[in-house]
Amino acid sequence: MTLFDFFESVELPIPAITPEQARDIAENHFGMNAEITALGSQQDANFLLHGASGDPVGVLKIANPAFSLIELEAQDAAAAFIIAGEGIRTATNVEPEGVPPIAQIDSDEPLFARVITYLSGGTLDEDVYLSPVRAAALGDLAGRTCRALAAFDHAGVDRVLQWDLRHSIRTVELLAPHVTVTARRDAVESAVAAAWQVVADLADDLPVQVIHGDVTGDNVVCDPDGMPNGLIDFGDLTRSWTVSELAVAATSVLRHDGAEPATTLPAIAAFHAVRPLAPAEVEALWPLVVLRAAVLVVSGLQQTSIDADNAYATDSLANEWRTFERATLLPLDVMTAQIRHALGAARPEEPITADAPLIADLDPRDIVRLDLSVESDAIDAGAWLDTECEDHLADDAIGAGAAAVITTFGHTALTRSTTLSETSPATVATGVRLWPARSLTIVAPWSGTTESAETGEGVMLSVTGTTGTVQIRGKLLLDDSGRESVTAGNVLGTIEGPVWIHCLRHPHPGDSAVPDFVRPEYAAGWLDGVSDPAALFGLPPAPPLAEDSATLRHRRSLAFAEVQEHYYEHPPRIERGWREHLIATDGRVYLDMVNNVAAIGHGHPALADAVARQWRRLNTNSRFNYGVVAEFSERLAATLPDPLDTVFLVNSGSESDDLAVRLAMAATGRQDIVAVAEAYHGWTYLTDAISTSVADNPNALTTRPPWVHVVPSPNAFRGEHRGADASKYAPEAVAIIERLAAQGHPPAAFIAEPFYGNAGGLALPDGYLRAVYAAVRAAGGLAIADEVQVGYGRTGRWFWAFEQQDVIPDIVCVAKAMGNGQPLGAVITTREIAEAYRTQGYFFSSAGGSPVSCVVGLTVLDVIESERLQENALTVGDHLKARILELGNRHRLIGTVHGSGLYMGVELVRDRTTLEPAATETAAICERMRELGVIVQPTGDRSNVLKMKPPMCLTRESADFFVDMLDRVLSTGF
Numbered sequence: 026m027t028l029f030d031f032f033e034s035v036e037l038p039i040p041a042i043t044p045e046q047a048r049d050i051a052e053n054h055f056g057m058n059a060e061i062t063a064l065g066s067q068q069d070a071n072f073l074l075h076g077a078s079g080d081p082v083g084v085l086k087i088a089n090p091a092f093s094l095i096e097l098e099a100q101d102a103a104a105a106f107i108i109a110g111e112g113i114r115t116a117t118n119v120e121p122e123g124v125p126p127i128a129q130i131d132s133d134e135p136l137f138a139r140v141i142t143y144l145s146g147g148t149l150d151e152d153v154y155l156s157p158v159r160a161a162a163l164g165d166l167a168g169r170t171c172r173a174l175a176a177f178d179h180a181g182v183d184r185v186l187q188w189d190l191r192h193s194i195r196t197v198e199l200l201a202p203h204v205t206v207t208a209r210r211d212a213v214e215s216a217v218a219a220a221w222q223v224v225a226d227l228a229d230d231l232p233v234q235v236i237h238g239d240v241t242g243d244n245v246v247c248d249p250d251g252m253p254n255g256l257i258d259f260g261d262l263t264r265s266w267t268v269s270e271l272a273v274a275a276t277s278v279l280r281h282d283g284a285e286p287a288t289t290l291p292a293i294a295a296f297h298a299v300r301p302l303a304p305a306e307v308e309a310l311w312p313l314v315v316l317r318a319a320v321l322v323v324s325g326l327q328q329t330s331i332d333a334d335n336a337y338a339t340d341s342l343a344n345e346w347r348t349f350e351r352a353t354l355l356p357l358d359v360m361t362a363q364i365r366h367a368l369g370a371a372r373p374e375e376p377i378t379a380d381a382p383l384i385a386d387l388d389p390r391d392i393v394r395l396d397l398s399v400e401s402d403a404i405d406a407g408a409w410l411d412t413e414c415e416d417h418l419a420d421d422a423i424g425a426g427a428a429a430v431i432t433t434f435g436h437t438a439l440t441r442s443t444t445l446s447e448t449s450p451a452t453v454a455t456g457v458r459l460w461p462a463r464s465l466t467i468v469a470p471w472s473g474t475t476e477s478a479e480t481g482e483g484v485m486l487s488v489t490g491t492t493g494t495v496q497i498r499g500k501l502l503l504d505d506s507g508r509e510s511v512t513a514g515n516v517l518g519t520i521e522g523p524v525w526i527h528c529l530r531h532p533h534p535g536d537s538a539v540p541d542f543v544r545p546e547y548a549a550g551w552l553d554g555v556s557d558p559a560a561l562f563g564l565p566p567a568p569p570l571a572e573d574s575a576t577l578r579h580r581r582s583l584a585f586a587e588v589q590e591h592y593y594e595h596p597p598r599i600e601r602g603w604r605e606h607l608i609a610t611d612g613r614v615y616l617d618m619v620n621n622v623a624a625i626g627h628g629h630p631a632l633a634d635a636v637a638r639q640w641r642r643l644n645t646n647s648r649f650n651y652g653v654v655a656e657f658s659e660r661l662a663a664t665l666p667d668p669l670d671t672v673f674l675v676n677s678g679s680e681s682d683d684l685a686v687r688l689a690m691a692a693t694g695r696q697d698i699v700a701v702a703e704a705y706h707g708w709t710y711l712t713d714a715i716s717t718s719v720a721d722n723p724n725a726l727t728t729r730p731p732w733v734h735v736v737p738s739p740n741a742f743r744g745e746h747r748g749a750d751a752s753k754y755a756p757e758a759v760a761i762i763e764r765l766a767a768q769g770h771p772p773a774a775f776i777a778e779p780f781y782g783n784a785g786g787l788a789l790p791d792g793y794l795r796a797v798y799a800a801v802r803a804a805g806g807l808a809i810a811d812e813v814q815v816g817y818g819r820t821g822r823w824f825w826a827f828e829q830q831d832v833i834p835d836i837v838c839v840a841k842a843m844g845n846g847q848p849l850g851a852v853i854t855t856r857e858i859a860e861a862y863r864t865q866g867y868f869f870s871s872a873g874g875s876p877v878s879c880v881v882g883l884t885v886l887d888v889i890e891s892e893r894l895q896e897n898a899l900t901v902g903d904h905l906k907a908r909i910l911e912l913g914n915r916h917r918l919i920g921t922v923h924g925s926g927l928y929m930g931v932e933l934v935r936d937r938t939t940l941e942p943a944a945t946e947t948a949a950i951c952e953r954m955r956e957l958g959v960i961v962q963p964t965g966d967r968s969n970v971l972k973m974k975p976p977m978c979l980t981r982e983s984a985d986f987f988v989d990m991l992d993r994v995l996s997t998g999f
């Protein structure tokens with residue numbers, strides 16, 4: 026029996042079978058009476074069979090008549106082999122009693138039909154986002170498939186398919202004429218020629234075995250968490266290079282929303298962990314991805330040309346082009362080096378040295394190296410956003426006596442970072458930039474050839490020797506000798522102004538392909554091919570890079586108690602902040618939507634300056650008599666209504682809540698406290714006792730001491746009483762307080778956040794605090810307002826959140842925003858209640874109210890006022906809320922938007938009627954938002970609320986960026 030050969034029968038229109046005929050085939054040949062839905066395919070006719078209940082009962086596959094029976098039998102055998110070998114779910118033949126598994130349905134033509142089992146779980150929709158864990162699961166599946174099939178053989182596998190990458194060059198040559206746009210055809214042909222050249226040289230070293238050949242999003246089925254764990258469609262089963270299995274899977278990763286070459290790395294690493302790649306396979310992998318992408322393009326075009334009605338092929342075309350563009354985004358050697366790095370290889374460290382110094386009249390000791398890194402102390406506040414920042418810094422160093430100033434090879438330059446962007450900016454330097462204080466003489470560092478050309482950025486001179494090529498670009502004056510061949514030490518011209526210098530590790534005459542800066546995701550790949558040019562004029566190697574985030578996190582886990590958790594599984598290393606931005610060491614700028622503590626913004630110069638001044642002058646404790654403690658206490662008390670006029674200064678929210686409870690106990694001589702469900706008030710013994718949130722402590726509700734009494738969370742969205750019924754929460758709480766009093770346990774205090782931050786930023790029901798405060802006071806207790814996170818103007822409409830409820834508490838606790846991150850907290854109460862503390866002794870906190878803390882507190886109040894941040898919280902907050910509410914019209918996951926000003930919560934639900942919390946979705950959304958440059962986190966007892974409490978200086982543009990990214994994630998997946 027002859028096996029299929031694509032090059033003998035190039036055109037493969039799918040068998041013309043109507044759904045009616047399909048129904049007859051299912052009934053007549055397999056005894057299955059089923060409803061039929063046509064499925065898409067490149068070359069077979071596939072139909073989904075539904076049983077009486079509507080559930081799928083199998084898939085009817087009518088193979089293209091070009092394929093022989095033995096090929097179909099090989100595919101069925103391979104599926105069974107994989108189940109036995111690796112336990113991977115695969116679709117096998119449904120074999121109703123007495124019916125052969127493969128039926129010839131046309132006596133004139135070799136048209137074969139099978140019914141295979143329907144695997145539940147759905148495929149990986151290629152139009153949407155693929156998370157790194159899902160990409161890794163796909164790579165793992167491809168690796169396990171290869172591992173299982175390594176021992177498989179069959180007479181039906183030696184076919185010649187256009188999908189077998191061993192034939193990719195022939196396939197593209199044959200089908201390229203279908204690419205009618207010349208520029209596109211040229212792009213395909215040149216990419217394929219370069220990729221094939223690499224693969225052909227490696228071919229003898231590439232292991233060969235039977236492979237599935239099509240482990241792609243369309244052909245895997247997923248578990249209930251969306252992780253690929255099953256495999257369908259063995260129609261491309263063939264003997265081929267083993268690594269092709271991975272190349273095909275990696276190419277399919279590129280099809281997903283927002284994917285780029287780096288998106289494939291988790292899949293590649295996961296494959297390698299299961300089926301280690303040999304060195305030749307690593308080298309061949311990306312060229313094979315390019316070849317696969319090219320084959321998909323030309324085959325798609327061919328299919329649509331012969332089968333214009335094949336909607337499946339037509340719809341795929343735009344995606345095939347996009348995949349090809351992504352596959353060819355980077356030079357092959359750069360991506361291959363990046364893959365080597367992802368699989369654990371180190372990049373070459375030793376710099377290339379010169380036979381003669383590249384710059385003759387420059388003493389290395391007179392060169393100043395600019396630190397442009399994220400941690401550089403030379404760059405103050407937001408100065409990097411000034412495009413000429415590098416030039417200013419260089420001018421300063423030259424003014425201070427440097428003969429030349431250079432940047433650092435291989436380091437991140439914060440100066441090349443942008444503000445918010447959904448992809449990382451190109452920040453890693455592949456060479457050095459040099460500013461001369463005077464004209465400097467350029468010398469050939471080695472014997473070889475020179476070339477020069479005018480570029481948009483000045484003259485480019487390159488000198489190529491046997492070890493490498495050095496390129497100098499910028500303000501150069503070249504010797505007019507016109508010679509092309511030089512000896513080490515020959516003078517070539519002078520440097521007259523700023524230049525870029527690159528040193529390529531391999532001779533690249535005429536090649537100017539290395540960008541000055543590359544994105545961190547590809548830095549390892551690019552840097553593999555370049556060396557530190559500073560070594561060519563005698564400078565020691567660049568200082569080592571800051572340790573990466575994973576190494577740092579490991580170090581932290583060894584020394585820092587792990588119960589102090591961190592955000593994200595793989596957190597970026599954040600070392601700088603500016604306004605509402607946080608900046609990672611790779612130069613990525615994130616929008617900080619969670620730091621309510623940094624109320625006036627990160628890195629505020631006024632605060633930094635005030636603190637530095639005060640530290641130089643005095644820092645001591647409040648038992649001394651100094652001005653700022655009085656001034657700050659007056660300012661703080663002045664923000665509150667009478668009779669709240671007496672201030673305690675402490676160091677945190679926990680301390681302020683703890684002190685408030687102790688004051689209440691002291692003032693009333695009682696111990697019982699009434700707290701609200703879902704609350705967090707701190708980590709000290711007392712504040713932990715009154716914290717009821719199960720998100721912070723899963724055992725919270727069962728382990729409260731007997732003196733803590735919990736009233737229901739007054740949640741009008743999802744609590745027991747919703748909407749207008751939320752007015753019932755107040756009488757319920759009042760009844761609990763009255764019952765306590767009647768039972769002889771009248772409470773010392775009722776404590777609550779006056780705007781419910783911890784539950785997700787909910788406003789309390791109207792009149793709630795008025796009624797509950799009245800009840801607790803009637804019972805002789807006090808009302809404590811925990812304004813630790815919601816106070817200080819954040820809610821926009823009110824400076825203190827209790828104003829929203831039109832009440833005046835007896836004790837107010839504040840922290841967080843008050844110090845903008847400096848440990849600072851306060852309790853403000855009446856003189857009488859404050860005096861009650863005397864029954865306990867006297868109050869002292871070593872650092873509470875210190876001069877530095879008071880200066881911080883005063884400066885924060887000044888900035889909130891002078892920069893009108895409360896007003897900003899209102900206008901930007903309203904804009905943000907309106908835009909998210911609009912998203913809610915399009916995305917059903919958005920259950921509601923809680924909050925006011927810049928304290929908001931977007932509550933995500935799976936069903937707007939049952940309000941089933943979308944907790945796993947919320948976590949996944951936060952992960953993808955981080956990839957897109959936004960730091961946002963889940964909150965609430967059900968972890969299904971996106972908490973939004975950014976620095977109060979958030980701009981409208983940043984708010985829009987947040988909403989645009991959320992829209993993108995909700996539209997394209999997470």
Ligand SMILES: Cc1ncc(COP(=O)(O)O)c(C=O)c1O
Pocket residue numbers: 677678679680682705706707708778782783811813814840841
């Ligand atoms: C409402 C509330 N109270 C008190 C605290 C405790 O504050 P700190 O972490 O400063 O001790 C927090 C902290 O998250 C809080 O949200």
